Amino acid sequence: MRIDILTLFPEMFEGVLGSSILGKAKEKGIVDFHVTNFREFSESKHGTVDDTPYGGGGGMVLKPEPLFRAVEAVTAEAKPRVILMCPQGKPYRQKLAEELAREEHLVFICGHYEGYDERIRQYLVTDEISIGDYVLTGGELAAMVVIDSVVRLQPGALGNESSAVEDSFTTGLLEHPHYTRPAEFRGWKVPDILLSGHHANIVRWRMKESLRRTKERRPDLLAAMEMTEDMQKLLRE
Ligand code: ADE
Numbered sequence: 001m002r003i004d005i006l007t008l009f010p011e012m013f014e015g016v017l018g019s020s021i022l023g024k025a026k027e028k029g030i031v032d033f034h035v036t037n038f039r040e041f042s043e044s045k046h047g048t049v050d051d052t053p054y055g056g057g058g059g060m061v062l063k064p065e066p067l068f069r070a071v072e073a074v075t076a077e078a079k080p081r082v083i084l085m086c087p088q089g090k091p092y093r094q095k096l097a098e099e100l101a102r103e104e105h106l107v108f109i110c111g112h113y114e115g116y117d118e119r120i121r122q123y124l125v126t127d128e129i130s131i132g133d134y135v136l137t138g139g140e141l142a143a144m145v146v147i148d149s150v151v152r153l154q155p156g157a158l159g160n161e162s163s164a165v166e167d168s169f170t171t172g173l174l175e176h177p178h179y180t181r182p183a184e185f186r187g188w189k190v191p192d193i194l195l196s197g198h199h200a201n202i203v204r205w206r207m208k209e210s211l212r213r214t215k216e217r218r219p220d221l222l223a224a225m226e227m228t229e230d231m232q233k234l235l236r237e
Helices: 010-018 020-027 064-074 094-101 118-123 140-151 199-217 219-224 229-236
Strands: 002-007 032-037 081-091 105-109 127-130
Touching (some): 002 064, 002 140, 010 140, 020 032, 032 064, 064 105, 064 118, 081 094, 081 140
Parallel strands (some): 002 032, 002 105, 081 105
């Protein structure tokens, strides 16, 4: 998979793309990152990328030319998804991460200004994504969130293949509690069932805890999923 990032602050990506799972995915050749400062595509000799809005008002608006030229420079004949990170976008969910993870090439546009010239949204971008109902100073952190969630879904990116399948939101439920040694820490004990070695009981306990936690913390997720009879029974126990 190839991921292009168009930003005015390429240095923001250095640590994130080079570390941990993303850095390893790159080393393994699973993903290829290209970070481009779209100021290089400005048509002015001063590298101007924004201008005042037609109709007046405060703030600056990103001009169309540099971004169109930057996207055209990183895309060949094939048309990749061109993703604009912005608070007005579609709310980001695991389902969209799974959809994007199946693409060969993604282009992310990250802006830091008041707005984008509307022609960028209309004629250049294929997807507008928001990572939540709050306003960040720019799209970079939001793009990192999306990139991280997409890259970890690539086959071979996680050491343990089962971990992506068992994730919260992939199963539709929040994860059950996890414990490791010691069996007792400052008087707080690991539930006996996890030490019992009885696999079927452990699976059942984990499912029950997942359901309980989801009901308590995210009843909206539970309402949206189809519950088997067994799950309903576990939840009543
Ligand atoms: N840019 C600024 N705020 C954002 C948000 N919440 N999601 C995506 N991009 C953004």
